[in-house]
Amino acid sequence: MLLEEFSVQHEEYTVFPFDPEDFLVEFSSAPVAETILHAHHPAEAPFQLIWKRWRRQSMASFASLRYRVLIEFCEIPAHARNVSTATVILNTSCSDPRLY
Incomplete structure (x- = not known):
């Protein structure tokens, strides 16, 4: 989807499994990440990806x-x-x- 919809080449990002059910996608440059974060996803896409900035507190507990x-x-x-x-x-x- 990144290649087809946003023209992001495979070497411009790395995907890591992120427990319990998500993935962490690390982009090689900030402009590419900003493009993906603010893009409108096509309605006819076979699935929807929800993009959020990673925060250190995302999996934190007190x-x-x-x-x-x-x-x-x-x-x-x-x-x-x-x-x-x-x-x-x-x-x-x-x-x-x-x-x-």
């Missing part, structure tokens, strides 16, 4: 990351080395700061 990480704070005075200082510095990036 989940809490539960890892314990050791962080060393430098140049903090001895009297300020406590859990409350770590909580202020890390803000919402840490749920359970502990001193070791």
Whole structure:
């Protein structure tokens, strides 16, 4: 279809399977990709392709990351080395700061 309808040669794109059911098509140049993205597809085509720009978030999911990480704070005075200082510095990036 890319060759017949849009005159895009085979060496101008690469097709990758993209789970669960899609394909990722990588074009060799931005102008070719823009042409395909904004083209009107013929009604008599045997099938319809829906073109969308790929986004890193397209298959993303939200989940809490539960890892314990050791962080060393430098140049903090001895009297300020406590859990409350770590909580202020890390803000919402840490749920359970502990001193070791």
